[in-house]
């Protein structure tokens with residue numbers, strides 16, 4: 006997978022750098038807390054949230070368990086509706102296919118709507134290398150692209166930039182890419198948005214090729230769904246003559262009816278809205294009579310590690326993810342470390358379980374990601390498809406520390422315990438008690454997170470020692486930075502004495518309230 | 523081996539633990555709609571939720587509709603209005619504003635010159651404050667409601683208003699290109715300050731038209 010940011014330091018180092026950046030910390034804190042509160046309100050508006058969540062989980066699980074059948078059905082539906090389906094085993098193949106398709110149109114530029122899949126495969130860079138310019142059209146992606154930067158949040162990728170920085174980036178860089186920023190641009194959000202509107206409009210109006218991802222693909226109808234706010238998605242999906250959608254194979258739902266679940270849970274989990282401003286649904290190409298939208302439609306289905314993830318009975322649940330980003334906004338580690346520390350386009354708790362599965366745990370950053378968590382369980386609680394992120398984290402920690410059988414590029418291989426992870430191995434030894442008492446671990450986690458509003462500072466029984474380190478999501482008494490220095494980046498804090506700390510490698514959250522020393 | 527066969531083969535091997543006849547039905551115990559409302563209350567909820575997301579809501583009856591549309595165009599200062607091919611003639615009968623037809627050959631640049639667009643809709647969803655367009659001849663191609671900066675959408679109430687998302691999907695045709703619109707476009711990308719109107723129409727006006735004249 007080519008999505009690893011080159012030269013990316015492993016999580017602890019990157020996180021350490023991030024927490025020293027006061028702007029970043031301030032922006033992240035403001036953003037995550039704002040969205041978190043709004044989301045909670047949006048969710049309580051629907052009385053059947055628990056049932057919707059369960060249905061969403063079951064629909065996705067059912068789909069994954071019969072993924073071959075639904076992929077074939079989707080291919081048939083899309084083809085019957087006038088689209089062309091391509092299959093890409095990895096990032097390089099996907100990039101080759103898209104580059105070829107763009108070149109076949111004779112165009113040298115494309116407009117893009119925000120898509121994690123295309124970021125994952127490094128499509129913009131691949132196109133650039135072939136002389137094709139890809140214009141990002143989502144406001145945040147534009148900020149990131151103009152600032153020669155990396156996205157740091159799934160939903161608001163430029164969350165690490167404040168308005169002053171954005172103004173400077175627009176004033177300086179827009180002219181490089183097209184229409185310059187207006188003279189005397191100030192830093193009010195409305196003016197900045199207007200500058201982006203003008204800058205991008207000329208690109209939309211002349212664009213011949215659009216590139217998108219998709220939030221959902223419906224197997225029985227061949228319909229693709231893109232959920233968005235700004236209208237740049239509608240522009241990219243409607244105005245060009247050729248549309249190329251690059252989508253992970255796990256984005257399927259079996260039936261049209263299934264959308265009724267996700268179109269209720271996604272907007273509320275994501276932007277905390279009853280419904281996002283714009284949702285586009287299209288099925289192949291429309292007949293030439295009405296000429297509504299692109300006359301040519303290509304769907305590029307990408308694997309790129311997804312089937313390897315699917316092969317893991319515990320880890321496969323990560324493929325249920327609908328990328329709402331709710332888990333980022335409640336994660337105390339994300340709040341402090343920022344999205345960049347995760348070294349992948351998938352930041353936060355979901356990134357911590359997805360990246361090491363998509364890419365394997367071969368690199369230092371990927372091996373460290375399963376440790377980028379306190380196992381507080383808040384991510385599980387908010388997840389609209391009930392992904393048990395703590396369970397997968399523990400599972401992946403075990404894989405890193407102890408090795409074992411995994412699937413890589415479709416082949417079964419046996420991993421050795423990762424070198425350089427002596428600390429993690431030690432942590433695992435400390436955690437053996439918890440692993441041999443999975444019910445205790447689980448109960449402790451669930452109780453701690455589910456009832457956290459009722460202040461369960463400690464739990465009875467063996468959970469007591471465990472929960473002492475998990476009084477989240479309140480802020481730790483000890484700042485991450487101090488904890489990090491005190492514990493040498495988490496390496497010296499074993500917390501093994503009580504034998505009950507599954508995460509005894511020293512996640513920062515425990516540091517303040519129960520130093521374990 | 524093609525990548526298609528490669529990927530499908532990987533999927534099948536990855537699912538070696540899953541019985542092929544494992545067909546658990548998905549529990550659909552969630553609600554078809556939230557709360558109990560009569561038709562009028564459902565329309566009220568739609569109006570409330572549309573307004574909550576900064577769409578501007580107007581109410582009239584069939585006889586009053588042309589006058590309302592004329593007023594809205596005048597208030598917006600529009601000198602031209604796009605009309606989809608099968609927009610009812612009388613809707614634009616009270617306005618002097620230049621009527622522009624959407625031709626197959628219209629370029630996006632031409633559409634960008636037009637001030638407003640008037641359309642019908644496929645349906646509206648009360649619980650979420652959403653209008654849905656399906657490209658029928660009284661709504662036109664997707665581009666015409668996207669490029670102009672002012673969209674006036676007419677909803678027949680109560681017969682085009684459904685309470686919820688599940689009930690909306692039942693009534694929609696997936697083979698048509700669908701656009702769900704919940705308020706004007708918006709972004710919160712800059713420090714999470716909501717800014718209305720980035721790329722789509724910055725002003726969305728929804729006219730709820732009740733039955734036959736007399737009401």
Ligand code: SF4
Nearest residue numbers: 326327329330332388
């Ligand atoms: S893991 Fe769950 S909460 Fe996190 S982004 Fe995915 S769907 Fe949302």
